Amino acid sequence: MLVTFVSCADFDTSEEIISHTGEIQLTKAQQQLLESDNAFSINLFKNFYDKTEGNLLLSPISTSISLAMLSNGADRATYNEIAEVLGHPGIALDEVNKYYGLFISALDKVDSKVTYLSNNSFWYDKNKRLVPEYGKTLKKYYNSPVNAVDFANETTLERINKWGKEATDGLIPEVMSQIHPDTQFAVMNATLFRAPWGVPPSSISKGIFYGIDNAVTEVNYMKWACFNMSHSIDDYATLFSLSYGDKGAFSFIVIMPNSDFDDFVENLSPEKFKKITNSLYGGYVTLSIPQFTSSFEADDILIDVLEDMGIQRAFEPFTKYYGILSDYSTGNWESRHKTSITVDMKGTFAAGFNSFSSVRLAGLDNKSTSIVVNKPFIYAIRENSTNAILFIGAFVK
Numbered sequence: 001m002l003v004t005f006v007s008c009a010d011f012d013t014s015e016e017i018i019s020h021t022g023e024i025q026l027t028k029a030q031q032q033l034l035e036s037d038n039a040f041s042i043n044l045f046k047n048f049y050d051k052t053e054g055n056l057l058l059s060p061i062s063t064s065i066s067l068a069m070l071s072n073g074a075d076r077a078t079y080n081e082i083a084e085v086l087g088h089p090g091i092a093l094d095e096v097n098k099y100y101g102l103f104i105s106a107l108d109k110v111d112s113k114v115t116y117l118s119n120n121s122f123w124y125d126k127n128k129r130l131v132p133e134y135g136k137t138l139k140k141y142y143n144s145p146v147n148a149v150d151f152a153n154e155t156t157l158e159r160i161n162k163w164g165k166e167a168t169d170g171l172i173p174e175v176m177s178q179i180h181p182d183t184q185f186a187v188m189n190a191t192l193f194r195a196p197w198g199v200p201p202s203s204i205s206k207g208i209f210y211g212i213d214n215a216v217t218e219v220n221y222m223k224w225a226c227f228n229m230s231h232s233i234d235d236y237a238t239l240f241s242l243s244y245g246d247k248g249a250f251s252f253i254v255i256m257p258n259s260d261f262d263d264f265v266e267n268l269s270p271e272k273f274k275k276i277t278n279s280l281y282g283g284y285v286t287l288s289i290p291q292f293t294s295s296f297e298a299d300d301i302l303i304d305v306l307e308d309m310g311i312q313r314a315f316e317p318f319t320k321y322y323g324i325l326s327d328y329s330t331g332n333w334e335s336r337h338k339t340s341i342t343v344d345m346k347g348t349f350a351a352g353f354n355s356f357s358s359v360r361l362a363g364l365d366n367k368s369t370s371i372v373v374n375k376p377f378i379y380a381i382r383e384n385s386t387n388a389i390l391f392i393g394a395f396v397k
Contacts, residue, residue, distance in 0.1 A: 023385035024106050026099075029091060033099045034386055036087030037064050039270035041389040047305045048298070049265050049394060057296040057339040057393035059352020061118075062189045063306075065104070066354045068096055069120065069142055069187040070314065073134050073324030078313045085310045097141040107383055107390075113245035114195040116383075116390065119167040120144035123160065124185035125151060129326045152181035160188070168192050168351035171340045175353045184331055185324060186357035193381060193390060195244035196347035199227055204345060209290055210375045211397035212261055221372075222345055224287040230280035231369065237264070238371060240287065241280055243384075244347060251384055252348060253277055254289065256377040261396065265378070277380075278387070289373040292395060295340040302335040302354075317361060331358040341393065350381065350391050 026034060041060035049056055064086060071079045071093060083089045088096065107116040122138050124130055126148040138144040149156045157179050164175030167190035175190065201222040209219045231240035237257045244250040255276070257264035303315050313319055315333040322328050334357045341350040376396040382389050 024103070024110060024383065026103070026386065029095050030099045030103065031386075033088050033091065033096065034103070034388055037061060038274070038387065038389050039087050040064060040085070041392055042268065042270040042273050043309060044305065045392050045394075046265060046268060047309055048301075051301055051305060052296075052298070054397060055294045055296065055393070055395055057294055057341055057350075057352075057391065058337070059191050059339050059350075059354065059391055061104075061388070061390055062191050062352045062354040063302070063337065065100055065118065065120065065142070065189045066187050066356055067311075067314075068100055069122070069138060069144070069189070070321075070356055072097070072137050073131065073321045074314065075320065075323070078319055081313050082311055085306070097137065101141040101143075103386075103388075107388070110249040110383065110385070111195075111245040111247045113247075114250050115192065116250075117167070117192040119163075119190045119192075121147065121160075121163055121188045122185065123147045123149055123151075123156070123183075123188070124325065125149070125183065128184060128328075131323055131326055134324050151179055151183040164188075164190055164353055168340075168353065169194070169349075171342075171349060171351040172338050172353055175338060176336055176355070179357065180334060180359045182360040183334075184329060184358045184360055185321075186355050188353070188355040190354075191352045191390070193250075193348065193350045195250055198243035198245060198248055199224065200347075201345055204291065207288065207372075208374065209397075212376050213397075215397050217397065219290040219292070221288040222291050224285070227284065228282055229285040229287065230282055231285055231371065232276070232280045233369065233371075234258075237276065239276060239280060240285065240371060241277075242287075249384055250390075251382060252343070253380045253382060254373060254377050255379070256373055256375060261376040261394075265394070268378075274387070283369060286370045287373075288371070289343075290395070291344050293340075293342045294393065294395060296338070296393075298337045300333075300335055302337045303333055303356075321358065328358075329360045331360050333357065334359055339391070339393075341391065348381065352391065 044060045067082050071082050104118045120142040122144050135146040161174050165173050202225045203223045207221045209217045237255050239255050242252040317330050336355045339352040378394050380392040
């Protein structure tokens with residue numbers, strides 16, 4: 001049985017969910033979806049960390065949106081499996097669609113100095129028959145164009161990369177190096193975050209960063225003189241939050257474990273992340289943190305990670321997506337996840353890309369505290385009124 005499509009007539013993209021104080025206001029169901037997305041972010045981060053080496057950066061909300069787009073053409077059992085792993089079993093798909101349609105657009109409106117954009121697109125084989133209602137759903141809720149293309153023509157890859165480059169403002173110049181000529185369809189999301197520091201650093205100087213496995217690197221440390229900043233220091237970890245823009249609606253959160261970094265990540269849970277990042281207190285801090293640029297790319301490992309987390313039926317060759325293509329053929333799956341971030345004296349510029357593609361089978365107090373971030377740390381970018389996690393990463397070397 002296919003997931004039932006909701007009528008688009010009752011969805012108003014102009015609906016305002018930002019209060020007069022600039023905070024995003026969500027319904028109880030939407031708040032549950034946000035909490036689920038945040039939990040998925042932490043679990044995705046942990047699973048990726050186990051399978052990769054070096055610096056890591058994910059755009060988990062990009063993956064969540066891509067899975068939601070895919071869910072609209074899945075059968076009931078496949079949707080239920082995806083919803084279970086995303087943490088919102090029992091919530092109707094129309095509620096999920098409305099949440100993303102309203103919440104994502106609101107993120108770009110809470111602070112005029114901060115840019116957060118989420119762009120979606122759908123591409124399908126022009127010789128296949130698109131289910132009309134699926135295309136309408138993507139356009140209405142996800143503002144996604146529907147592109148009928150020839151995947152065997154190299155101009156299609158050029159068009160996709162042009163779209164991705166523009167959607168990430170050039171931070172990810174090539175979202176896909178290749179695409180299979182037998183691709184049936186692909187759902188894609190690209191996110192962009194650009195923000196200046198609320199309080200810019202006062203100086204920059206060279207220093208030593210002690211990476212994982214005792215690696216020693218010389219880096220440029222951005223320094224903030226004594227100023228009031230949310231932070232927490234205990235035997236467990238050192239945490240702090242740096243605000244962006246004029247309103248402090250977004251923040252850059254750093255967690256520097258005081259124990260073994262790998263053990264810390266292994267024991268990190270969504271509940272623990274929420275607890276420690278919501279228990280910061282104000283105080284005067286002198287801060288030093290590396291200026292850094294980091295990029296991450298994972299192709300089909302994304303599907304491996306999601307399968308380990310419990311999303312298996314969605315990527316099985318014999319699972320049918322007749323809610324997307326009425327003449328859908330048995331197929332294998334390909335995935336892409338690319339991210340890039342620059343954290344410097346001006347602020348932060350980050351972008352992420354996620355895609356899933358189905359490919360036809362050929363056969364089957366006033367005292368100042370000093371914080372120096374000179375060893376591996378976890379960092380996240382989030383919107384503060386909802387605590388929505390937009391990016392999460394680990395800087396280890």
